[in-house]
Amino acid sequence: MTEIILENQPAGYVPPKVWSPKTTYGGQFGNINSPVSGARFERDLPVGKHPLQLYSQGTPNGQKVTILLEELLAAGHTDAEYDAWLIDIFKGDQFGSGFAAVNPNSKIPALVDQSTSPVTPVFESGSILVYLAERFGAFLPTERRARTETFNWLMWQMGTAPFVGGGLGHFYAYAPLKIEYAIDRYAMEVKRQLHVLDTHLASHEFLAGDQYTIADMAVWPWQPGSLYGVYNTHEFVAVEEYKHLLRWYKAIAARPAVARGRIVNRTSGQPGTFLLERHAAADIDSALQAK
Incomplete structure (x- = not known):
């Protein structure tokens, strides 16, 4: 077993007594990851016209929220209209000052409810799901x-x-x-x-x-x-x-709402499977028609 493991490790690697970051890493996220939190550059978040402002990318965690928002709209909750702004995590958008102010953990998704005074920032996908379900009284049983x-x-x-x-x-x-x-x-x-x-x-x-x-x-x-x-x-x-x-x-x-929500803030795919940003229902309609 030791020989098998060593064949899949960098030659001669022994963990140091105290870990410290290297200057370079391989892999797709090697130049993005860091052992410290906080903003790395100044960038305000855009704000659209709807009560709910979502800042996300269409990863599995991002899809959770857009699916719920589309389900809420399909169920007749018109106040669930939202703007979905792309935060490209492959480019490091999540480390902008505006996003870090909403989510100090710099992970998508993050939501700002503009209908409250002061506005309500919500981060962590599970917290966003609960917040929206309770706000609209839907998809979370009361029993x-x-x-x-x-x-x-x-x-x-x-x-x-x-x-x-x-x-x-x-x-x-x-x-x-x-x-x-x-x-x-x-x-x-x-x-x-x-x-x-x-x-x-x-x-x-x-x-x-x-x-x-x-x-x-x-x-x-x-x-x-x-x-x-x-x-x-x-x-x-x-x-x-x-x-x-x-x-x-x-x-x-x-479910039609799932088909709609799963494409929002997606950055690649076949026609009809991705939509960089969503600001109106017609944006999704147009994207799906491209299939």
């Missing part, structure tokens, strides 16, 4: 058991998928070298998560039972959404063997 079940799965997603699914995606797709141990470690846990979902969905229509909630919107872009999408690991972890999970995944994908 205690169903509400708790929704939070169970929302917190499960927040605490597992981005780290584990993102960890697999990083070492599988983005890391400057393939490290067998790291890929195997994350693949093992991703498979376990897929089995957790598949087992639960064998006896439940949605994650919280018979109600479609923000928990479904949170999990869907990640498991198995990210495995099909940004990381292209679906074949590697054999997603197709989880039949109950796929039944749920396809049912949610067929």
